[in-house]
Amino acid sequence: MNISTVNDLTHKIIGCAMTVHTALGNGFQEVIYQRALAIELQLKGLSFEREKEMLIFYREMHIGTRRVDFFVENAVMVELKAVEKLEDVHKAQAINYCEAYNIADGLLINFGAKSLEFKRVYNKKLVTPNPGNPVIPVIPVIQ
Known part of the structure; x- marks a missing residue:
């Protein structure tokens, strides 16, 4: 995905989060905001997976899992x-x-503050293909 498309996408996600924060304010548990954000993302026509469980590897060995919001x-x-x-x-x-x-872009969104807080984060260690080896190592995902 090119940078312009990613910028547009993060702008839409932040807009959805602002809509949720404006409606609910602060003070709820994270799961409430998560459910509300899922509704807003659906209304914007964005595809997403919620609580996506992904494997974590160290030296090509599976060492655990983590759920991405x-x-x-x-x-x-x-x-x-x-x-x-x-x-x-x-x-x-x-x-x-x-x-x-191995995801290039991320967003950290905080609904607990009086005003919505968000930070864009980047993977500076992103593994990208090179001309001699066009395959990007893929971290298996639990379905």
Whole structure:
């Protein structure tokens, strides 16, 4: 997916999150915002998987799983929080998920603050194809 398309997609996701935060405000548990955001994403016609379980590998060995809050349009990982303030540890966690799943772009969205907080995160360790080997290693996904 090209950068312009990813930018448009993240803009739409953030817009959906703003709609949810405007309607619900802060103070609910994360799962409430997750359910509301799923409705908004559907209304915008965006494809997504919610609570997508993905395998985590270390040195090509399966060491565990993690559920991504949302994986939108097979391109953007979305991690939700409902905390008073986003901390560096939350951003580090979102970046780690992008790296573990070899996903280029992610969004960290916090519904717990008085105003909606969001940060875009990037995978600086993204494995991309090279001319001699056009296959990107794919991390298996639990279906």
